[in-house]
Amino acid sequence: MPSNCEAQNSEDIVTCQGLGKTILLSTGGYTYSEGGFNSTSEALQFANLMWELFGPVSNNSSALRPFGTAVIDGFDFDFENLVMNNMPTYANQLRSLYSTDKSKTYYMTAAPQCAYPDTADDSMLDGAVYFDAIFVQFYNNACGLVYFDPSSATQRFFNFNTWDNWAKNVSKNPNVKVYMGIEGNVGAGAGYEGLSIVEPAITYVSQFSSFGGVMMWDASQVWSNTGFLSSVYKTLPTSTNSSTTHTLQDAD
Template sequence: MAATRVGSMALRRLPALLSLVVLLFSACLAAAGAEKGQNTGETVIFWGRNKDEGSLKETCDTGGYTTVIISFLGAFGHGSYKLDLSGHPVSAVGADIKYCQSKGKLVLLAIGGQGGEYSLPSSQAAADLHDYLWNAYLGGGRRGVYRPFGDAVINGIDFFIDQGATEHYDELARRLYVHNKDYRATVGVMLTATTRCGYPDQRLEAALATGLFNRIHVKLFGDGRCTKSSRRESFENWAAAYPDSMVLVGVVASPEADREAYMSPKSLNYDVLRFINKLRNFGGVMVWNRYYDKKTNYTAGL
């Protein structure tokens, strides 16, 4: 009889025990979700800033990135153009671009950058840069214009305008975008912009006002003005200002890149991503850069 009563009591307690287990399991899942896996969009990486980062093909083979931005075309606007890939053999890049695209990755070219020699002093300079980009990297081709990547055609241009005057980038954007009328079903020339944290970014304000940019990468690093307490609010301002563009969070993959701005994947997920990834035009995460990500495996935590 005693054994029967004990067994009966155990059975009565079982539902409560099961409920407790379910609650604990759910709490663990919620805690894990708050720490990782909060990037519900694209993962964009900048490549071309350090020879030790590996080739473009190796970058795409990681499987961790949806878009690779080659950086930088760092001189333009004054009659000469300079592509700086930090010692990577340019002759190998064309085949790697095609390989990445065959794997479903987008490959863009960033113009501008940090420490370059560039500006667009006139409407003619904007027209000249358009002609050069179209014929040297995009779908054009003209006798006398050297194509550094051979017959490989990149998917678009990133405006990474971090210095110099602000004029005429809107004209460049319009000229580049016009080519999309020649493509069906897909965007032939994707336009993206990498902006500073604080809204607005005066260097790109006129260009972004065209409404032609598919993505905006908001750098939460690089200028010392994006404090920990303002990061989320700044991103939300950008997302609200450009509802028709996908807006991505830009972060560094290592404190080596920017110690003050660095956020661990856990911090990024918990403090920022789990809130902003609910926005309608949240686009994902942009990571600076492949060299640092290779060392830290940062994107594996997103």
């Protein structure tokens, strides 16, 4: 990475954190195709490397840090359409490394597809890994927001209730928060819905105690959709929008 990019990214991260924003490094994505790690030892080694690259600065490390001295607030896993190998080992090693730095709180999140169980992340989501929150992608799937029926008190296809059950009965963290992932504009992919659907959907999911807020894909799409973000924010329950650190999270 060019040094000017490193400096700019580092400055941006620190500035956003100073404004109370949580900065997570999301790994994976739709085009990721490696399928995890070949062995548990490889998973452990890579977790240690990621901590050196993006965790607290260590005088004993010679790793070339992409964000300079900036320290992120945790890691997000956005793996899609693959069976991922040795991921619980990787995630749990990162979680154990979090405890070595008492100066701040670190978070671990995932961005599964709404179809349950999630193909790529199930080995972590089945109770093997402690997550603070998940950003469920309610788009590009038959359980997405396009199937939400605002005229019905119960939902046949839109399955936030399934993820609420996961949070309470399967998750290693019984207090994990579930974010409703939506698309921020028509160019984000398949499944964008306007405020006439999003607002009643927020009202519906707010009845579930696991509901943590709204995730949008992605920031550039939301930026070009004038008034969308502010309207969504105003629709959130007061207890949610006062405690949520951010309503935008990259997850394709």
